[in-house]
Amino acid sequence: MLTPLTSRRVEVTAAAAIPVAVDGEALKLPTPVVRTVRPRALCVLAPRDGQGAAPPEPPLDRRRIVTLVLGRSGRVEG
Numbered sequence: 001m002l003t004p005l006t007s008r009r010v011e012v013t014a015a016a017a018i019p020v021a022v023d024g025e026a027l028k029l030p031t032p033v034v035r036t037v038r039p040r041a042l043c044v045l046a047p048r049d050g051q052g053a054a055p056p057e058p059p060l061d062r063r064r065i066v067t068l069v070l071g072r073s074g075r076v077e078g
Contacts, residue, residue, distance in 0.1 A: 006039075007037065008036060008037055008039070009034070009035070009036050009037065010033075010034070010035050010036075010037055010042075010044075011032050011033070011034045011035075012031060012032060012033045012034075013031050013032045014031045015031075016031070017029060017030050017031065018031055018033065020033065
């Protein structure tokens with residue numbers, strides 16, 4: 001499953017220079033590599049469990065949220 005994310009700025013950090021492709025040309029750039037991005041102009045695919053990837057957020061428990069908002073009985077008293 002892919003998780004779409006949006007950002008106007010991308011920063012890649014690593015212990016050493018990283019291989020990149022710019023307009024079809026293979027380069028090695030020192031890190032951090034920081035770039036600004038126009039909306040919808042860049043698509044990046046990266047492994048979800050790649051090195052340095054943040055752990056996924058736990059699934060949203062809607063029933064628990066309703067219980068917390070409305071109280072233990074699950075209904076509004078009035």
